[in-house]
Amino acid sequence: MSHQITIRPSGHVFSPRNGETILEAALREGFPLPYGCRNGACGTCKGKVIEGRVDYGSFQESTLTAEDREHGYALFCCARPESDLVIECREISAVKDIQIKTLPCRVQRMGRVAADVMVLHLKLPANERLQFLAGQYIDMLLKDGKRRSFSLANAPHDDELLELHVRNYPGGTFTEHVFHHMKEKDILRFEGPLGTFFLREDSDKPIILLASGTGFAPIKGIVEHALYKGMRRPMHLYWGCRVRADLYLNGLAEQWARDNAGFSYTPVLSEPRREDQWTGRTGLVHEAVMADYADLSGHQVYACGAPVMVEAAHRDFTSARGLSEDEFYSDAFTTAVDRRPATS
Ligand SMILES: Cc1cc2nc3c(=O)[nH]c(=O)nc-3n(C[C@H](O)[C@H](O)[C@H](O)COP(=O)(O)OP(=O)(O)OC[C@H]3O[C@@H](n4cnc5c(N)ncnc54)[C@H](O)[C@@H]3O)c2cc1C
Numbered sequence: 230m231s232h233q234i235t236i237r238p239s240g241h242v243f244s245p246r247n248g249e250t251i252l253e254a255a256l257r258e259g260f261p262l263p264y265g266c267r268n269g270a271c272g273t274c275k276g277k278v279i280e281g282r283v284d285y286g287s288f289q290e291s292t293l294t295a296e297d298r299e300h301g302y303a304l305f306c307c308a309r310p311e312s313d314l315v316i317e318c319r320e321i322s323a324v325k326d327i328q329i330k331t332l333p334c335r336v337q338r339m340g341r342v343a344a345d346v347m348v349l350h351l352k353l354p355a356n357e358r359l360q361f362l363a364g365q366y367i368d369m370l371l372k373d374g375k376r377r378s379f380s381l382a383n384a385p386h387d388d389e390l391l392e393l394h395v396r397n398y399p400g401g402t403f404t405e406h407v408f409h410h411m412k413e414k415d416i417l418r419f420e421g422p423l424g425t426f427f428l429r430e431d432s433d434k435p436i437i438l439l440a441s442g443t444g445f446a447p448i449k450g451i452v453e454h455a456l457y458k459g460m461r462r463p464m465h466l467y468w469g470c471r472v473r474a475d476l477y478l479n480g481l482a483e484q485w486a487r488d489n490a491g492f493s494y495t496p497v498l499s500e501p502r503r504e505d506q507w508t509g510r511t512g513l514v515h516e517a518v519m520a521d522y523a524d525l526s527g528h529q530v531y532a533c534g535a536p537v538m539v540e541a542a543h544r545d546f547t548s549a550r551g552l553s554e555d556e557f558y559s560d561a562f563t564t565a566v567d568r569r570p571a572t573s
Pocket residue numbers: 265266366377378379380381393394395396397398399400401402403404405424443444446447560561562563564565566
């Protein structure tokens with residue numbers, strides 16, 4: 230018999246089908262809960278089980294600690310009901326009416342913008358357009374049933390081609406293919422748009438944008454969308470990379486700052502080389518924000534890229550800078566290895 234799940238505070242009710250996780254069932258029934266990786270690695274889907282029992286599924290111990298479980302938390306992308314449930318979490322109404330599609334696409338252009346970063350431009354079939362929110366991602370569907378997530382770097386108004394920024398993971402299944410075998414005109418398949426990392430436009434709070442490496446991709450989509458819409462909220466972008474050459478679109482970010490009075494840009498290098506002749510900021514990118522802002526209680530933060538950066542920013546901004554939990558939005562670029570369960 231199917232169990233019934235009630236969401237608080239909305240009061241919405243839904244029922245998972247055989248074997249579905251709480252998140253899968255909620256999305257299928259049109260109740261978008263927050264999520265990122267869908268694999269127990271990023272923590273975006275963490276919510277409270279107020280009544281009932283769940284099977285927690287497979288997840289990373291660091292993402293859902295024993296203490297979290299004691300306090301009633303579960304990861305809704307992994308947990309399955311073992312009884313009727315009452316759960317507590319926010320619903321993200323902005324993604325509710327956006328259709329998730331599975332589509333073929335053609336590699337229209339590919340360009341290496343850094344030693345280990347490839348920018349892909351993908352063309353959809355002539356009669357198709359992808360509706361999405363700036364910052365969302367798509368899943369590339371691989372032949373063996375695996376999927377790999379990539380953030381959309383273009384803004385929704387500029388949807389002629391979809392733009393992805395792909396970092397080469399040595400030994401990685403998909404990215405090694407991109408760097409060594411993929412050619413222009415290749416056909417790929419993807420599902421999307423996915424995720425709940427997108428610009429919240431119903432707020433007037435100033436924005437901190439925080440990117441590490443190719444985490445710049447969805448941030449680019451968000452900035453281009455905000456500038457296109459004439460948004461007047463102040464934005465401060467911090468982009469953290471190892472060396473100067475990794476700031477693969479530094480000129481674009483500088484241009485945004487030159488052309489827009491409310492936009493600031495701070496690149497931060499963690500390991501600049503002598504030949505970089507770097508005179509800018511150094512260290513960890515989230516620590517640069519900590520140094521510049523004593524109080525983030527009136528801000529929204531959008532953080533994207535390496536899981537360790539996203540985790541540190543979340544921890545330090547909320548605990549030491551007064552940022553509200555509800556105003557921290559993130560996509561952590563977890564890999565399939567990060568997602569391998571540490572517990573079940
Ligand atoms: C929401 C989201 C958005 C993302 N957006 C982007 C984006 O815009 N740009 C981007 O570059 N990335 C992004 N990522 C990461 C991306 O999805 C992939 O995880 C990444 O590209 C690696 O894929 P891969 O198939 O090349 O590597 P995988 O095959 O998944 O391997 C990843 C790494 O683990 C190593 N590895 C594989 N198997 C083993 C093993 N058995 N033991 C030890 N090590 C192993 C590989 O050598 C490699 O270094 C995103 C991730 C998420 C969750």
